[in-house]
Structure formats: structure tokens, C-alpha cells
Amino acid sequence: MKALVKTEWKPGAMEIREVEKPSIRRDEVLIKVDYVGICGTDLEIYEATSPIPIKLPRILGHEFSGVVTEVGEEVTDVKIGERVVSETGVVCRRCVFCKTGRQNLCPYRSPIGIGRDGAFAEYVKAPSINIHKIPSNVSLKEAALTEPLSVASHAVIERSGIRAGDSVAVIGAGAIGLLILECAAVAGAEKIFVSGRHENRLKVASSLGADVTVNERKENPVDKVMELTSGLGVDIAYEATGNPKAVEQAISMTKKGGKVVLVGVHSKPLEKFNIHNIVSNEKTILGCWTHRSSTWDLALSLLSSGKVKANPVITHVLPLEEFEKGFELLRRREAIKVLMRLHP
Ligand SMILES: [Zn+2]
Ligand SMILES: [Zn+2]
Incomplete structure (x- = not known):
């Protein structure tokens, strides 16, 4: 599959490569990515100024929406063909923070697109427990804003x-x-x-x-x-x-x-x-640090109710091939949210 890979810790050093499609475990699902946002954190990693440590090479991208194309044999609650978003934090599910609903504080938390490969690619995998279905009246484009909206609604609400x-x-x-x-x-x-x-x-x-x-x-x-x-x-x-x-x-x-x-x-x-x-x-x-599992339901219901609008925040939609332009628009603050579209 086609993927945008950060190859070295220096400014730029990102390229589109042909890589292996992710293979899923029994409790994971594979998502065909439709839209993925470029986040301020991605820009800092692109420019090699981020304080967040990251192992390279890495496929970034943690604000995404898409359609499920494969499910592991233990997965019962997610079906092929469903439109979904995925919580970005892959957590242990066992620590005191996970058990009390504060998954964002899990010491073993590894975010998709930072600690493991993300959605600047045609496909991304995620544990089925991370998956949230997109309400039928919310478009895949708007749903790509669920992650940043979760950051905001965690802080505010x-x-x-x-x-x-x-x-x-x-x-x-x-x-x-x-x-x-x-x-x-x-x-x-x-x-x-x-x-x-x-x-x-x-x-x-x-x-x-x-x-x-x-x-x-x-x-x-x-x-x-x-x-x-x-x-x-x-x-x-x-x-x-x-x-x-x-x-x-x-x-x-x-x-x-x-x-x-x-x-x-x-x-x-x-x-x-x-x-x-x-x-x-x-x-x-x-x-305030990222979001809890519960925040994702809250964010999706805010989008579905129409009370929070994602579209005014999305200023650009580009194909993956134009990633340099996307990062540049964000760096110059000409854009607000740039989405890359993986499947036309
Ligand atoms: Zn982000
Ligand atoms: Zn935990």
C-alpha cells in the first residue's frame, strides 16, 4: 500500500513509499482510510522540533476516518463495511487509570500515528476496543475531526x-x-x-x-x-x-x-x-491531556447533533501526494485544518 513515511529526524525527511499493508491480530481491525488530518503535532514532527520522542521510520497520522475492511477472529462488535473512527491511544486496559476511565493517563499508552504506525496511509490497523462507529448523519470528512474535537471537549466539558x-x-x-x-x-x-x-x-x-x-x-x-x-x-x-x-x-x-x-x-x-x-x-x-474513551462518544454526539460544526474548521482537502503543500499551508497558518484524502 501507499504510505507517507517520516524517515529521519531532520526537517522534512518524509516521503511516499510502497509498504506492506498492516496485518491484524485477533482483536484488531483494518481500516481503509478515507480522510486524515494534519495536526500541529505532525507538523512539529515533520519539522523535527517536537518534544514528543518518536521511533523512526514511522507513518504519522492520528486524526482519521475510514471504512472497516477486515476484522480479527475475536472481534464481535465491529463489522466489515462500517464507517468508523478510532481512538488514538492504544492502552493496557489493566492499570488503575484504564480501569477508572482515564485511559489518557495510562503509563503504557501508545498513540496510533506516533508510537505505532498511523493513517498517512491507505490502511491503518487499530484494536477493536478503540473503534467508534460514525453516526449516519456525519460525513467521513467531518468525522476526521473527531480526534481534535475530543481534545477540545475533554478540556471544556x-x-x-x-x-x-x-x-x-x-x-x-x-x-x-x-x-x-x-x-x-x-x-x-x-x-x-x-x-x-x-x-x-x-x-x-x-x-x-x-x-x-x-x-x-x-x-x-x-x-x-x-x-x-x-x-x-x-x-x-x-x-x-x-x-x-x-x-x-x-x-x-x-x-x-x-x-x-x-x-x-x-x-x-x-x-x-x-x-x-x-x-x-x-x-x-x-x-488537559488528549482524551478519554468516553470523550469519543461525546465528540461524535456533538457532531451528530449539529451543535458543533467541523466543516468551517476544515479549510483544505488534498491528495496524499500533495503533503508538502499541506504542511506548508499549516506552517504559514494559511490553513486551519488540512485533510488528506486517501481514497477518492
Ligand atoms: Zn493531534
Ligand atoms: Zn492502562
Whole structure:
């Protein structure tokens, strides 16, 4: 089969190769990939700047949808021909975290497309326990956003304890930031601020329900939030950039007693961390890591209900052969979500 392989740990070093189709175990299924998204993490691995260790050569790709073409002999709950997505974390199912529904914290977790071969390929395999069926009113294209939407809904709905009427700030208007905005709107946020550095993305934020957008190149997001909240700040600030400066902004723009929710993946430590601001103002800092098994059902039901829209976040669909263009569009932030289409 055709696959896009990261071959060496240096910028670029990715090529389309003819490789063996994955062979499945008794408890696994084989999926013919329809759409696969390029994630910020994929871009960092492509450019060899990612803090996540990875063994090469590796086929990346963890945001995908497709159709089941083979099932292992022990698989009873997934059938050939079904349209599916797969949880990315392959976990042990036995540790205290797996047993209490927090699979994202499993010490043995190995993500598809990072710890094992992923979906930048015509076929990908996954344990049947990871599989979720796509509701009939959700397209394969939209379903490819289930993974990033799971990241967003885990942060907003499962972790942050958002309540109707809360004021919210989202720092970062990439795919995750925009999906966080959509989840916050569904959860009943009263006023939503979104800050970013690119007009094209902020425009989409407005169309998806942001009340105020702030272009960081022109205005200071902290000042803007303070000005429009009578100097109080927001109940919850979500950081979705992985930039240490955004964490400082999130802490500064959060109301006394409020929450700072960290979703971005960080490769650098925070240099200026005002502990007194946290302590004396009783702010809560929450880390959010990927998603639980339950989050995937939540994300698919949000898509199926139509309350969260994936299509406005998808700006480009390209064939696998044009992967370089896809990475470049994402690097220049011209795109929001680039999908590659494997089977026309
Ligand atoms: Zn990702
Ligand atoms: Zn486990």
C-alpha cells in the first residue's frame, strides 16, 4: 500500500513509499482510510522540533476516518463495511487509570500515528476496543475531526467544569482553539473571547460564535479582556497554543477564583510564573491531556447533533501526494485544518 513515511529526524525527511499493508491480530481491525488530518503535532514532527520522542521510520497520522475492511477472529462488535473512527491511544486496559476511565493517563499508552504506525496511509490497523462507529448523519470528512474535537471537549466539558453563563477566553485560533470555542458555546458560555495572530482564523472564530476576537499583533488580549469584563477577567481561560507567553496571558486574564485550563503541548518551561497571582487570587490551573474513551462518544454526539460544526474548521482537502503543500499551508497558518484524502 501507499504510505507517507517520516524517515529521519531532520526537517522534512518524509516521503511516499510502497509498504506492506498492516496485518491484524485477533482483536484488531483494518481500516481503509478515507480522510486524515494534519495536526500541529505532525507538523512539529515533520519539522523535527517536537518534544514528543518518536521511533523512526514511522507513518504519522492520528486524526482519521475510514471504512472497516477486515476484522480479527475475536472481534464481535465491529463489522466489515462500517464507517468508523478510532481512538488514538492504544492502552493496557489493566492499570488503575484504564480501569477508572482515564485511559489518557495510562503509563503504557501508545498513540496510533506516533508510537505505532498511523493513517498517512491507505490502511491503518487499530484494536477493536478503540473503534467508534460514525453516526449516519456525519460525513467521513467531518468525522476526521473527531480526534481534535475530543481534545477540545475533554478540556471544556470533562475537565473545566464550565457552567452556563460563564465568561470564557480562548487563546489560540487554530483547529483546537476553534473547537474549544464551539464546545464552550454549546456548554452555555455567556461571553467568549478568542485571541490569535491570523485574521483568517479569527474570522472563522466570529462565524462560530466568538463574541469578541482579538488580533494579538494589533492589540493586547489581556487588556482587551479586562476592559470588556469591568476589570474582573474571565471565569475560564483556555490556552491552546503551546506558547509559554499564552500561559502567562491566560493566568493574567482569569478572574479571581477562576480557572486556567492548559490544552497546548509545551516544549519549553515557563520562565515568568507569578505564583502569587495564583495563590492570592485562588486561581485553579488544570492540565488537559488528549482524551478519554468516553470523550469519543461525546465528540461524535456533538457532531451528530449539529451543535458543533467541523466543516468551517476544515479549510483544505488534498491528495496524499500533495503533503508538502499541506504542511506548508499549516506552517504559514494559511490553513486551519488540512485533510488528506486517501481514497477518492
Ligand atoms: Zn493531534
Ligand atoms: Zn492502562
